[in-house]
Amino acid sequence: MGVMKRRLPAVRPPAFRGRLHDARTATSIGRWLGAAIAVCFGTGLISHYLQHPPAWLTDELPSRPAWGYRLTQGLHVASGIAAIPLLLAKLWAVYPRLFAWPPVRSVRHALERVSVAVLVAGAVFELATGLLNTVQWYPWPFSFVPVHFAVAWLLAGALLLHVAVKYPQIRAHWSRASPASAALPVADGPDRRSLLTGVAAAVGAVTLTTVGQSFTPLKAFDVLAPRHPDHGxxxxxxxxxxxxxxxxxxxxxxxxxxxxxxxxxxxxxxxxxxxxxxxxxxxxxxxxxxxxxxxxxxxxxxxxxxxxxxxxxxxxxxxxxxxxxxxxxxxxxxxxxxxxxxxxxxxxxxxxxxxxxxxxxxxxxxxxxxxxxxxxxxxxxxx
Missing domain, CATH: 3.90.420.10 (Oxidoreductase, molybdopterin-binding domain)
Structure with a gap:
């Protein structure tokens, strides 16, 4: 008498049934995140070259406006902190694509996934190490400044490459009036607005409770920043x-x-x-x-x-x-x-x-x- 063998079910990638893991939501959050990273990157360059100017630049750095570094560095840290909830929301919106099956469909698709991996890893690394730097905690064996500066360039390059590859989809979902966005289910509209409102509220909350360390009119709300401008x-x-x-x-x-x-x-x-x-x-x-x-x-x-x-x-x-x-x-x-x-x-x-x-x-x-x-x-x- 033959022994019956039990057939195991086929392994399938996880299913993501949320309605807001779509291109329109990802593009909406991505616009804010891109702006925050651009401000953070630009002001970070200013900070780096003011601290470590090459020989040819030393005598060319301006001493005015007197408040210039205060403004740019305040924007650098504020935009970096604001980017944290934006990055988390962006990853939530796109993470089903990270588990797409099969993982690689072509050479172009493989290059795209590699660029996304570099982009995500670079963004997480920059925001995490930058946040820890604000509290002067360095639980790593490398020097913060040169590594943070180098990875910033890597992140900027990966972001530009990602935008170039995804430009057709970004353009299609950039505005509500675009045909692709209009084709999305109308029933998702209120939920999407609620999500984006929540993300905006999170960005506002972390900004309001930290930016007072540099923008002193808001110092009364400075409850999460590592420094209070009056303490010392x-x-x-x-x-x-x-x-x-x-x-x-x-x-x-x-x-x-x-x-x-x-x-x-x-x-x-x-x-x-x-x-x-x-x-x-x-x-x-x-x-x-x-x-x-x-x-x-x-x-x-x-x-x-x-x-x-x-x-x-x-x-x-x-x-x-x-x-x-x-x-x-x-x-x-x-x-x-x-x-x-x-x-x-x-x-x-x-x-x-x-x-x-x-x-x-x-x-x-x-x-x-x-x-x-x-x-x-x-x-x-x-x-």
């Missing part, structure tokens, strides 16, 4: 403390500022304070996205350089007492060095600098990333 010594946040930088208590009597140039000289702290003091209202704007304007008092960099016999096109190298850190030595191009707003500051909001804010002296310059506003300055070198 003398009413200004601090990223890197004196302890973290390895700066022990500075003896005011022993402190000396060395200015090296054609006519080198040295100043004690008392002599530095006896020079003509000027005031500037300038923001501290950090790469993590927070910023706030403050009143700074100190000696103009131009006065110190002129006394050292520096030519008008001279750069200046600034050396800190800081023992640890990538920005212990910083170079300023001629536009920054000779801008009348650039100070070697001794006071913040009318009070002597605290140790965490760079006592006894620090740089404050317009349109400049916070990491380049060197604290604990001990030497200026005319280049």
């Amino acid at each position: 010594p003398e009413g200004l946040p601090v990223n890197r403390t004196a302890r973290a930088a390895g700066v022990v208590q500075v003896d005011a009597l022993a402190y000396r500022l060395e200015v090296q140039g054609p006519r080198p000289y040295t100043l004690t702290l008392a002599e530095l304070a006896a020079l003509t003091q000027h005031e500037s209202v300038l923001p501290i704007a950090c790469v993590e996205g927070w910023s706030k304007s403050a009143h700074w008092t100190g000696v103009r960099m131009t006065d110190l350089l002129r006394r050292a016999g520096a030519p008008l096109d001279a750069r200046v190298r600034v050396v800190s007492l800081e023992r640890y850190g990538a920005y212990r030595v910083m170079e300023m191009g001629r536009a920054y060095a000779h801008d009348p707003l650039t100070l070697l500051a001794l006071k913040l909001n009318g009070q002597t600098l605290t140790a965490d804010h760079g006592y006894p002296a620090r740089i404050i310059a317009p349109n400049r990333p916070g990491v380049l506003q060197t604290k604990w300055v001990t030497r200026l070198e005319v280049l």
